[in-house]
């Protein structure tokens with residue numbers, strides 16, 4: 001892999017990337033060409049990437065925005081190799097995390113103070129191209145699409161300068177990569193998105209978290225931080241009870257083992273009328289309904305985090321909302337990546353945020369398909385892929 005390209009306007013023509021040529025097929029590790037960053041773009045050498053269920057979702061063909069061939073991956077950390085003209089926010093050698101939720105600071109969304117979503121490059125990002133409408137990846141003479149503005153399953157990637165944040169070089173990248181999606185998403189949902197003022201769950205809240213994967217356990221971690229009273233993990237997999245308790249959950253319910261009672265009835269009974277907050281971390285629309293209906297009348301809030309497949313819709317009786325329950329959702333936990341992510345990394349470095357505990361599996365890039373299989377097994381919370389080991 002060339003190490004002397006930094007700062008030079010050259011295409012890197014030997015890195016490897018895991019290419020998704022077609023929906024539903026294994027990834028193929030290929031030699032790719034990665035063009036230099038244009039103005040307001042950054043080329044990053046990716047060191048480590050997590051594999052998230054959203055990568056599998058898009059690979060499956062169920063993502064309405066999914067197109068192929070594409071370089072997937074959106075949970076990555078690395079080092080800036082070179083920057084294009086006009087880039088001032090990061091420089092060569094900076095340790096960074098790629099951001100699938102960019103932050104330009106200038107658009108209507110960024111200026112609203114009401115959301116972490118940024119509108120500046122969302123249209124091109126959704127079409128799998130850079131903001132100028134073209135790709136920086138080539139393989140076998142074909143252009144490859146970018147994914148979520150990050151494409152971290154490549155040893156080198158190019159991102160918009162608003163889609164990357166510099167963090168301390170003291171933090172181990174094989175862990176901080178997970179702050180690029182799963183951990184930040186769940187934690188942010190609990191400490192930022194939840195609550196009418198968006199300040200997170202209040203101290204003393206009773207909470208139910210549906211689905212105890214990386215995202216759900218991160219919600220648990222956020223609820224502990226904000227002083228929740230009851231944190232009930234709901235999962236169909238009994239092994240998640242121990243995981244939930246490790247992160248601070250107080251109770252566990254397996255909804256398949258409560259007889260004739262519905263899960264919403266069970267949770268209402270356990271919380272004297274319903275939960276103050278519930279979180280869907282499964283992507284299952286039936287679970288989303290249960291999560292809403294398990295909320296306390298008058299004020300309970302249910303936050304949708306899980307990503308459901310194309311064509312799936314949520315439903316409930318409108319009466320559930322008329323009587324004061326609130327349905328909302330968030331991407332990346334409501335966290336503003338460039339403004340707020342460095343603080344989360346610092347919290348991790350100061351032992352205030354668990355990250356290491358989520359890593360159950362590791363694979364080299366050559367075994368990335370195994371990393372997808374690992375992720376789908378019930379004993380995996382997160383698998384980290386070493387992008388330098390091919």
Ligand SMILES: NC(=O)C1=CN([C@@H]2O[C@H](COP(=O)(O)OP(=O)(O)OC[C@H]3O[C@@H](n4cnc5c(N)ncnc54)[C@H](OP(=O)(O)O)[C@@H]3O)[C@@H](O)[C@H]2O)C=CC1
Nearest residue numbers: 054211212213214215235236237281283305306307331332
């Ligand atoms: N909004 C956002 O910004 C983001 C959304 N996501 C989405 O969040 C979701 C969760 O991600 P992740 O934590 O990685 O996923 P995991 O699959 O690791 O965790 C989901 C958990 O939910 C369990 N589960 C499945 N069905 C049910 C059910 N009916 N009731 C209760 N529990 C159930 C699963 O059990 P089992 O393993 O037995 O199936 C698993 O333990 C995904 O849909 C992902 O795409 C992820 C990141 C960001």
Ligand SMILES: N[C@@H](CCC(=O)N[C@@H](CSC=O)C(=O)NCC(=O)O)C(=O)O
Nearest residue numbers: 052054063064065101122181307331332
């Ligand atoms: N492309 C999908 C939507 C997938 C989705 O909801 N992505 C989340 C992040 S999930 C991360 O693992 C997100 O950022 N949503 C906001 C956005 O602007 O995409 C579809 O079309 O269904």
Ligand SMILES: [Zn+2]
Nearest residue numbers: 052054181182
């Ligand atoms: Zn993700």
Ligand SMILES: [Zn+2]
Nearest residue numbers: 104107110118
């Ligand atoms: Zn913006």
